[in-house]
Amino acid sequence: MTGAWRLLPLLRAALQRHRLRLLFTIASITVAFLLFGLLGAVRTALTAGVEIAGRDRLIATQKVSIIQPLPRAYLGRVRQISGVRTVSSLTWFGGIYQDPTKQLVVFAVDANYFDLYTKELLVDPLERSRWLADRTGALVGAGIAARYGWHVGDTVPLQSNIYRRRDGAPSWPVHILGLYHSDSVDTNQIFLHYEYFNESVSFGKDAIGWILIQVADPAMGPRIAAEVDATFANSNAETKTSSEKAVAQSFANQIGDIGKILDFVVTAVFFAMLLVTANTMAQSVRERTAEIAVLKTLGFTDASVLVLVLAESLLITGVGAALGLFLATATTSGLGAALRSFLPHFEIPARAYGIAVLYALGLGLAAGVLPARQAMRLEIVRALRAT
Amino acid sequence: MNGPLVEVVALCKEYRRGEEVVPVLAGLDLTIEAGDYVALMGPSGSGKSTLLNLLGGLDRPTSGAIRIGGEDIGALDSDALAAWRGRTIGFVFQLYNLLPVLTAEQNVELPLLLTDLDARERRRRARAALDLVGLGDRARHRPRELSGGQEQRVGIARAIVNDPMLLLCDEPTGDLDRKAGDQVLALFDALNREAGKTIVMVTHDPRAAARAKRILHLEKGVLLREEVQ
Numbered sequence A: 001m002t003g004a005w006r007l008l009p010l011l012r013a014a015l016q017r018h019r020l021r022l023l024f025t026i027a028s029i030t031v032a033f034l035l036f037g038l039l040g041a042v043r044t045a046l047t048a049g050v051e052i053a054g055r056d057r058l059i060a061t062q063k064v065s066i067i068q069p070l071p072r073a074y075l076g077r078v079r080q081i082s083g084v085r086t087v088s089s090l091t092w093f094g095g096i097y098q099d100p101t102k103q104l105v106v107f108a109v110d111a112n113y114f115d116l117y118t119k120e121l122l123v124d125p126l127e128r129s130r131w132l133a134d135r136t137g138a139l140v141g142a143g144i145a146a147r148y149g150w151h152v153g154d155t156v157p158l159q160s161n162i163y164r165r166r167d168g169a170p171s172w173p174v175h176i177l178g179l180y181h182s183d184s185v186d187t188n189q190i191f192l193h194y195e196y197f198n199e200s201v202s203f204g205k206d207a208i209g210w211i212l213i214q215v216a217d218p219a220m221g222p223r224i225a226a227e228v229d230a231t232f233a234n235s236n237a238e239t240k241t242s243s244e245k246a247v248a249q250s251f252a253n254q255i256g257d258i259g260k261i262l263d264f265v266v267t268a269v270f271f272a273m274l275l276v277t278a279n280t281m282a283q284s285v286r287e288r289t290a291e292i293a294v295l296k297t298l299g300f301t302d303a304s305v306l307v308l309v310l311a312e313s314l315l316i317t318g319v320g321a322a323l324g325l326f327l328a329t330a331t332t333s334g335l336g337a338a339l340r341s342f343l344p345h346f347e348i349p350a351r352a353y354g355i356a357v358l359y360a361l362g363l364g365l366a367a368g369v370l371p372a373r374q375a376m377r378l379e380i381v382r383a384l385r386a387t
Numbered sequence B: 001m002n003g004p005l006v007e008v009v010a011l012c013k014e015y016r017r018g019e020e021v022v023p024v025l026a027g028l029d030l031t032i033e034a035g036d037y038v039a040l041m042g043p044s045g046s047g048k049s050t051l052l053n054l055l056g057g058l059d060r061p062t063s064g065a066i067r068i069g070g071e072d073i074g075a076l077d078s079d080a081l082a083a084w085r086g087r088t089i090g091f092v093f094q095l096y097n098l099l100p101v102l103t104a105e106q107n108v109e110l111p112l113l114l115t116d117l118d119a120r121e122r123r124r125r126a127r128a129a130l131d132l133v134g135l136g137d138r139a140r141h142r143p144r145e146l147s148g149g150q151e152q153r154v155g156i157a158r159a160i161v162n163d164p165m166l167l168l169c170d171e172p173t174g175d176l177d178r179k180a181g182d183q184v185l186a187l188f189d190a191l192n193r194e195a196g197k198t199i200v201m202v203t204h205d206p207r208a209a210a211r212a213k214r215i216l217h218l219e220k221g222v223l224l225r226e227e228v229q
Helices: A004-016 A019-052 A074-079 A125-133 A142-148 A194-200 A218-231 A244-255 A258-287 A289-298 A302-339 A350-376 A380-385 B048-055 B078-088 B104-114 B119-132 B148-160 B178-193
Strands: A057-062 A084-092 A103-109 A137-141 A155-160 A172-181 A189-193 A210-215 A239-243 B006-017 B020-032 B037-041 B063-068 B089-092 B166-170 B198-202 B214-219 B222-228
Touching: A004 A019, A004 A302, A004 B104, A019 A258, A019 A302, A019 A350, A057 A218, A057 A244, A074 A084, A074 A210, A074 A218, A084 A194, A103 A155, A103 A194, A125 A137, A125 A172, A137 A142, A142 A172, A172 A189, A172 A194, A189 A194, A210 A218, A210 A239, A218 A239, A239 A244, A258 A289, A258 A302, A258 A350, A289 A302, A289 A380, A289 B078, A289 B104, A302 A350, A302 B078, B006 B048, B020 B048, B020 B222, B037 B048, B048 B063, B048 B166, B048 B198, B078 B089, B078 B104, B089 B148, B104 B119, B104 B148, B119 B148, B148 B166, B148 B178, B166 B178, B178 B198
Parallel strands: A103 A189, A137 A172, B037 B198, B037 B214, B089 B166, B166 B198
Antiparallel strands: A057 A210, A057 A239, A084 A103, A084 A210, A137 A189, A155 A172, B006 B020, B006 B063, B214 B222
């Protein structure tokens, strides 16, 4: 077979033949890969919690629904169970800063909450001790602090879209006493003291959202989970205790089986692209029947012709894929900032780029293989006679 | 090389049309010496284009042998035959068959893509071939910007650019007006007489055939008669 690089002038010529059709085909593939990238970012955003969940942590929620509260008194009873190392709680506050368009992720947590996330949530020890000493204090993520220009020492008025203060005041003034940093967890959250929240709230007093349990040994997890649930069986607020990973997955599944939906959309889009590209290639080869016959007459081998058509198909899909992924990356970077409060991990995962390369290769080969085979098997005499 | 350039022995070619077998060439023998200029004439269906295709290795005979430059081309596999065509044969088509998106120079350069020549040398040779057919100043023109006669001369430049042993021409003036046809035929004369190229030309045109050294008349797949001029 002729060195493939020698086919470059012919490849260039083939691509110049029908520029508008080429443009539309590349545009279609670009849109497909743009969608692929964006859906990958959505998937990452919605399942990020699943990826970072700890093996030694359990979460107990109300059995009826994860948004129903549990009595705070449960914490003490859970602490009694053998194998439990630490028990803490997390209660959704639902924050608003200044006006309802500035939604915040705010939780009221127990003082020992950060003991459970020493690897994930990094806080300066001095700042943490200041926070522990001041019940109106808050530890805020570095991301949200940078976004609103907050600094340690600032007092920020926070409203809740769920709770009202018992004294009728419109907001909870909180003192920012420290920042947390993280490589794995969203840094757009704010943590208040549960005690400060609980003493000032007009309803839902002594209720908490989730119970967080750190176990001494991950192997004990299933037994402890069963024991927690048995402890509160037949009560007004039965619990459902699962590993943190299972809860995160279940939370993600609240909006449907994301993975399957996204896979279905991506499959449908790529199948449509396969038809579009295959049609383009088939038309292109059909129009060039005489040219291919001439190339063969001049001495180009069957394999050269096969490579030429496949290279054309791969180039089209490759350019479309590269453009699509570039646009998807640019879009997620742009949208990521705007969506940070709601979807903190709205970014294309690295493995999606690898998968996209495989898809582009597969699409290019699948779309080009039949036209390429047709070109390879073209009989010179018959093709020339037809012109 | 000893012996004739082209040796055809008991050449048969049949086509199948459903159950029916259609004989096109029936035991044809032929020799062509190097430097010869042969016109193949005959009515439609006489087998002259089929013979040309077989000589060029574009088709396989049903039986018989073809030796060109001492090479039994029937023994070559598909890839070897393609490589042999690229080295040995120059084709000139009735409808020129230039690639429309390439310039005249790029079209002429096509056969050289199969050689080890670098891009600069390929372009130099393509330009020299275009100069030879009088179209050096049209190198950057695309086929649609050329007249029919000019397109055919680009086709001839493409056929000779790799200095082939044998030029096979299928009705090269069939689509040209008289003046352009004469220019093309004059080129063949020069290539044969001055460059010593061996030419086999299929034609219906007696004026074109009259330029050849020999005219072979085919009918129903056999050589009917030969005129030496």
